[in-house]
Amino acid sequence: MSGTTPTHPPVMLERDDMTATVLDGKAFAAKIREQVGAHVARLEAEHGITPGLAVVLVGEDPASHVYVRSKGKMTVEVGMASFEHRLDADTSEADLLALIDQLNADPAVHGILVQLPLPEHLDSDLVINSIDPSKDVDGFHISNVGLLGTGQKSMVPCTPLGCLMMLRDYHGSLSGLNAVVIGRSNIVGKPMAQLLLGESCTVTIAHSRTADLPGVVRQADIVVAAVGRPQMVPGDWIKPGATVIDVGINRIEKPDGGTRLVGDVDYESCAAVAGAITPVPGGVGPMTIACLLANTVTACCRANGLPEPEGLTV
Numbered sequence: 001m002s003g004t005t006p007t008h009p010p011v012m013l014e015r016d017d018m019t020a021t022v023l024d025g026k027a028f029a030a031k032i033r034e035q036v037g038a039h040v041a042r043l044e045a046e047h048g049i050t051p052g053l054a055v056v057l058v059g060e061d062p063a064s065h066v067y068v069r070s071k072g073k074m075t076v077e078v079g080m081a082s083f084e085h086r087l088d089a090d091t092s093e094a095d096l097l098a099l100i101d102q103l104n105a106d107p108a109v110h111g112i113l114v115q116l117p118l119p120e121h122l123d124s125d126l127v128i129n130s131i132d133p134s135k136d137v138d139g140f141h142i143s144n145v146g147l148l149g150t151g152q153k154s155m156v157p158c159t160p161l162g163c164l165m166m167l168r169d170y171h172g173s174l175s176g177l178n179a180v181v182i183g184r185s186n187i188v189g190k191p192m193a194q195l196l197l198g199e200s201c202t203v204t205i206a207h208s209r210t211a212d213l214p215g216v217v218r219q220a221d222i223v224v225a226a227v228g229r230p231q232m233v234p235g236d237w238i239k240p241g242a243t244v245i246d247v248g249i250n251r252i253e254k255p256d257g258g259t260r261l262v263g264d265v266d267y268e269s270c271a272a273v274a275g276a277i278t279p280v281p282g283g284v285g286p287m288t289i290a291c292l293l294a295n296t297v298t299a300c301c302r303a304n305g306l307p308e309p310e311g312l313t314v
Contacts, residue, residue: 267279
C-alpha cells in the first residue's frame with residue numbers, strides 16, 4: 001500500500017443521522033456572474049472589447065420566452081452586449097440560416113444561442129451546426145461535441161459545465177472517484193460523462209435499460225441524475241456520503257391542488273443518506289445561465305487571442 005495522501009475528502013461510510021450539505025446553486029451562480037462581470041470590465045478597460053451574446057428565438061413557446069428574457073437581463077447585468085432576434089413561428093429555414101450567417105460574420109457577436117425547441121418545420125441539427133463552432137456557446141455543434149469527446153479545447157454545454165463547477169467547488173479534486181451519470185442525452189448525460197472522465201473519475205453512463213440500476217448507482221461517489229423522470233432515484237439507491245447532483249426539473253401535482261417543481265431524485269430520502277445534494281429548484285438550474293455567460297466571455301477571449309478567464313472554463 002502506498003503512502004500517498006488522498007486528493008479528495010473521503011466519502012463517509014456511515015451517516016448517524018447527519019444532514020447532507022445542500023449545494024446552493026443560486027448562490028454559486030451569483031458568484032460566477034460576479035466573476036464574469038469582473039472579467040468583462042477588465043476586457044473593456046484594458047482592451048476596449050465588450051463581449052456580445054446573440055440569442056435567437058423562433059416562435060411563441062412561453063417557457064422559451066421567459067428563459068430568453070432572463071438571459072437578456074443577466075447578459076446586460078454583467079456588462080455584456082445583448083442582441084435578441086425574435087422571429088415568427090413560420091420563419092423559413094433559409095431565413096433563419098441567413099440570420100445565423102450574419103451573426104457568424106459579426107465581430108461584435110462572440111456567442112450565438114438558438115433557443116430550443118424550434119418549430120417542427122425547422123431542422124434543429126442543421127440549424128445548430130450552421131453556427132460558427134467558436135461562437136457556439138451552448139456547446140451543441142458537432143465539432144464541439146467531437147472536441148470535448150477527444151479531450152481538446154471546446155465550447156462546453158452549459159448545464160454539465162455548471163455541474164462540474166459545483167463538484168469541483170465541493171470536492172476539490174475528483175480524481176479516482178466513481179461517478180454514475182443517469183441519462184444519456186446529448187445535452188447533459190453524454191457531455192457530463194466526458195467532463196467527469198476529464199477529471200479522472202471512473203464513469204458509468206446508466207439509463208432506463210441498465211441491468212440492476214439501483215446496484216449500479218449504489219457504487220457511486222458522485223451521482224448525476226439527468227433522466228427527466230420525477231423523483232425516480234430514491235435514497236436507498238445512494239451510497240452513504242455520496243454527492244448527488246440533480247439536473248431534473250419536473251412539475252408535478254400537489255395532493256392539495258396546484259403544482260410544484262421536483263427533480264429526478266427523491267430529495268428527502270436522498271438527503272438523509274447523501275454527503276451533499278443539490279435542491280430543486282435552486283440547484284443546477286441557476287448555473288446554466290451563469291455558465292452561458294461564462295462561455296461567452298471565454299469565446300470572446302479566444303477570438304481575441306487573450307487569456308481565458310480562470311475558473312470559468314474547463
